[in-house]
Amino acid sequence: xxxxxxxxxxxxxxxxxxxxxxxxxxxxxxxxxxxxxxxxxxxxxxxxxxxxxxxxxxxxxxxxxxxxxxxxxxxxxxxxxxxxxxxxxxxxxxxxxxxxxxxxxxxxxxxxxxxxxxxxxxxxxx
Amino acid sequence: xxxxxxxxxxxxxxxxxxxxxxxxxxxxxxxxxxxxxxxxxxxxxxxxxxxxxxxxxxxxxxxxxxxxxxxxxxxxxxxxxxxxxxxxxxxxxxxxxxxxxxxxxxxxxxxxxxxxxxxxxxxxxxxxxxxxxxxxxxxxxxxxxxxxxxxxxxxxxxxxxxxxxxxxxxxxxxxxxxxxxxxxxxxxxxxxxxxxxxxxxxxxxxxxxxxxxxxxxxxxxxxxxxxxxxxxxxxxxxxxxxxxxxxxxxxxxxxxxxxxxxxxxxxxxxxxxxxxxxxxxxxxxxxxxxxxxxxxxxxxxxxxxxxxxxxxxxxxxxxxxxxxxxxxxxxxxxxxxxxxxxxxxxxxxxxxxxxxxxxxxxxxxxxxxxxxxxxxxxxxxxxxxxxxxxxxxxxxxxxxxxxxxxxxxxxxxxxxxxxxxxxxxxxxxxxxxxxxxxxxxxxxxxxxxxxxxxxxxxxxxxxxx
Numbered sequence: 001x002x003x004x005x006x007x008x009x010x011x012x013x014x015x016x017x018x019x020x021x022x023x024x025x026x027x028x029x030x031x032x033x034x035x036x037x038x039x040x041x042x043x044x045x046x047x048x049x050x051x052x053x054x055x056x057x058x059x060x061x062x063x064x065x066x067x068x069x070x071x072x073x074x075x076x077x078x079x080x081x082x083x084x085x086x087x088x089x090x091x092x093x094x095x096x097x098x099x100x101x102x103x104x105x106x107x108x109x110x111x112x113x114x115x116x117x118x119x120x121x122x123x124x125x126x
Numbered sequence: 127x128x129x130x131x132x133x134x135x136x137x138x139x140x141x142x143x144x145x146x147x148x149x150x151x152x153x154x155x156x157x158x159x160x161x162x163x164x165x166x167x168x169x170x171x172x173x174x175x176x177x178x179x180x181x182x183x184x185x186x187x188x189x190x191x192x193x194x195x196x197x198x199x200x201x202x203x204x205x206x207x208x209x210x211x212x213x214x215x216x217x218x219x220x221x222x223x224x225x226x227x228x229x230x231x232x233x234x235x236x237x238x239x240x241x242x243x244x245x246x247x248x249x250x251x252x253x254x255x256x257x258x259x260x261x262x263x264x265x266x267x268x269x270x271x272x273x274x275x276x277x278x279x280x281x282x283x284x285x286x287x288x289x290x291x292x293x294x295x296x297x298x299x300x301x302x303x304x305x306x307x308x309x310x311x312x313x314x315x316x317x318x319x320x321x322x323x324x325x326x327x328x329x330x331x332x333x334x335x336x337x338x339x340x341x342x343x344x345x346x347x348x349x350x351x352x353x354x355x356x357x358x359x360x361x362x363x364x365x366x367x368x369x370x371x372x373x374x375x376x377x378x379x380x381x382x383x384x385x386x387x388x389x390x391x392x393x394x395x396x397x398x399x400x401x402x403x404x405x406x407x408x409x410x411x412x413x414x415x416x417x418x419x420x421x422x423x424x425x426x427x428x429x430x431x432x433x434x435x436x437x438x439x440x441x442x443x444x445x446x447x448x449x450x451x452x453x454x455x456x457x458x459x460x461x462x463x464x465x466x467x468x469x470x471x472x473x474x475x476x477x478x479x480x481x482x483x484x485x486x487x488x489x490x491x492x493x494x495x496x497x498x499x500x501x502x503x504x505x506x507x508x509x510x511x512x513x514x515x516x517x518x519x520x521x522x523x524x525x526x527x528x529x530x531x532x533x534x535x536x537x538x539x540x541x542x543x544x545x546x547x548x549x550x551x552x553x554x555x556x557x558x559x560x561x562x563x564x565x566x567x568x569x570x571x572x573x574x575x576x577x578x579x580x581x582x583x584x585x586x587x588x589x590x591x
Contacts, residue, residue: 012324039327063327087324099324099351101332106244107358109335109349110289116337117231119330 011066013073014090014097015081017058020044026060026079033075038113039063041098044106061087063100133377135318137366146363146376149225149341155209163211163274165511170271174513178526180267181511184503186274187264192497194304195489203311204304207360212278213294216285217345227342234285239292246393249302250400254444256299257404258437261411261423291345295358306397307486308356309384310548315359315366316350318375323351326371333368341367350374355384357394385479385552388559395478396449402485403448406581407440409492409588452478455573459557462573463566476556477574480549484578487545488585491538495589499528535590542589546582550575 017023023042030040041061060081064072076084083093091097098104103112137143145151162185170182177183198206207213218224220234256263263269277298284293294301317323326332334350337343341364344350348358350365350373366374411419422429422436456473460466502524507513509522516522553574557567 036329038329038332063325096352099332099349100327102335102349102351104349104352105238106241107295108238108244108347109344109352110238110347111332111336111343113329113332114336116227116333116339116343117229119336 011069012061012063012087012097012100013069013076013084014059014061014087015076015079015084016090016094017060017079017081020058022080023058023060026076026081029075029079030062030072033068033071035062035064035068035072036113038101038111040112041100041102041104042112043096043098043102043104045094045096057082057094059090059094059096059098061090061098061100133314133375133379135375135377137374137376142376143366147366149367152208152362153225156211156214159209160211160214167271167275167278169511169513170267170269170274172271172512173267175267176513177265177267178500178503179507179510179513181507182267182270183264184500184507186270188497188500189504192493192501194300195493196497199304199307199311200486200490201311201313202361203308203313203356204359204361205313206304207294207301208362210294210300212274212281212298212300213291215278216282216293217291219282220285220290221342227337227339234289235287237288239288239296243296245391246296246302246397248296249299250393250397252297252299253302253397253400253404254441257400257444258440260404260408261420262425265424290343290347291360294360295346302397303401305357306394306401306482307489308359310382310483310486311356312379312381312383313361314356314377314379314383315361315363316353316375316377318373320351322371322373323349326373333370334365334374337364338368338370340370341365343368355387355389357384382483382548382552385482386555390476390479392475395475396445398478398481398485399448399452400444402481402488402581403444404440405485405488405492406585407443409488409495409585413492413495414588449474449478451577452481452574455577458573459570463557463561463563463570465561465563465566465570468560473560473570476560477553479556480553480574480578483548483552484542484545484581487541487548488581491541491585491589494534494537494541498530498534500526501529502527538589539586542582542585546578549578553578 015026017026027037027040027042031037039062042059044056044058060076062072062076073084083090085093087097101112103110137146166182166186169180170186173180173182194206220232222228222230222233259269263273280297281293284297285291323334330336330338332349333340333343335343335347344365345362346358346360350369353359363376366376410416411423419436422432425433453470453474456477457470459473459477460468460470503526505521505524509519510516550571553571554567557570557574558564561567561570
């Protein structure tokens with residue numbers, strides 16, 4: 001389990017995308033880069049916390065080791081991200097950022113990785 | 127100092143933490159509730175058709191509904207949902223476990239709730255249908271029993287098809303009511319430090335939504351790390367059990383704290399108006415001087431056309447007239463504030479939230495009315511739940527009497543006054559949130575405050591006039 005102490009600068013990279021298909025593509029490419037899904041977070045936000053009626057923005061966050069941050073940023077830019085930045089920058093811009101490991105699909109919040117029963121029993125006894 | 131820093135985390139008191147984090151909670155409470163619930167269904171289906179002599183009507187619509195509205199929701203938010211028997215059975219079947227998370231795959235197709243009906247519109251529709259038939263449900267034991275059984279079976283079916291508590295979030299009409307007014311409650315479950323949640327990642331982390339050996343993943347599809355409102359938190363305290371960081375707080379907070387969160391949705395706004403309108407109309411029907419209206423609502427024999435008229439009137443009032451009135455005052459507020467760049471629709475959605483404190487106050491006042499009037503029915507039905515002439519505890523002969531009717535207005539008037547004050551204060555907060563200019567924001571409050579005051583005057587007239 002990767003647990004980073006919060007006092008250190010968070011190695012979280014956040015990207016904003018115009019549509020959900022781009023987010024899915026970015027997740028697939030991150031997985032190809034050996035970044036596990038449970039280190040990736042996704043949510044849909046209006047542009048800014050109080051931005052009633054504004055355009056929807058799909059946000060993706062990645063908690064990755066610092067040595068990979070450059071690679072992750074470049075990958076997200078190549079996936080046509082509208083903007084890429086640190087957790088603090090993107091929170092200031094959009095009001096919220098997705099928490100890595102959490103899939104916020106409209107109002108449902110589910111694990112981005114596996115559920116507990118899948119972790120304990122990868123084969124999944126039916 | 128922000129609002130949250132004034133909150134008091136009751137989990138710092140070890141006995142509360144011990145009880146709520148114990149695996150037997152909430153099961154130990156669900157069990158007796160389930161027993162009463164089964165008795166309500168059985169007495170409803172097989173007992174006397176006389177409502178006041180049947181356990182199902184007295185316990186479902188006087189004891190439970192009274193406790194829910196007067197105590198549980200205003201002070202405990204969604205605490206009821208944690209012990210709700212309608213949801214419990216399906217949840218146990220879906221989890222294939224009652225107390226301890228198992229390693230077996232949940233018994234469900236595990237589908238996600240369809241995106242097209244996500245949000246609260248379906249729940250709002252169910253609420254309106256229930257509102258139309260409420261007088262029938264409230265007075266006929268068989269209908270009450272059949273409805274509760276049907277809800278339980280529907281919940282079970284939805285558990286078997288969809289992930290987690292989709293029924294509670296998107297369908298349950300009581301959940302809709304409780305979720306709306308839980309915003310006003312002085313109790314919340316939140317992460318102590320959301321930044322700690324942000325970085326607690328990895329294959330076995332995020333236990334609050336994945337689950338762990340210590341507890342189940344959030345059945346409500348919530349995540350404490352980003353949760354800032356009570357609306358969808360069922361207060362089951364599974365996150366308290368699963369969080370390995372001890373990062374969950376159960377906090378006392380000021381009344382109505384969630385209503386200041388500037389995240390507002392049209393479906394929630396509509397629900398607030400549906401509930402306020404139904405409180406007003408029920409008060410008129412049940413407490414008002416118009417007996418013919420009660421007769422229409424009750425679907426007496428040969429009164430189908432009258433009932434259809436009543437259903438139409440109720441539906442139009444909830445879905446058209448009340449939203450229309452709120453839209454009109456929102457348009458007036460926009461004109462008075464001279465905020466041309468703020469859409470009237472945005473003001474409408476935001477101002478509709480002012481219906482929450484007054485709506486809750488109206489429901490409490492209305493519920494006290496029938497609670498005090500009918501509480502004396504409790505003792506007889508305890509002794510004779512089916513109305514079959516039993517006298518189990520020797521209380522079957524206890525005569526009906528209304529309790530302290532002369533005191534009631536002295537309780538109802540302050541409750542409605544506090545509700546109005548909270549609503550007007552919220553209107554001012556909302557206008558400041560939507561309209562940048564302070565003087566314009568103050569002017570924009572006038573129409574909405576006037577409408578809220580008018581509704582309160584009508585309610586007061588119905589209760590004490």
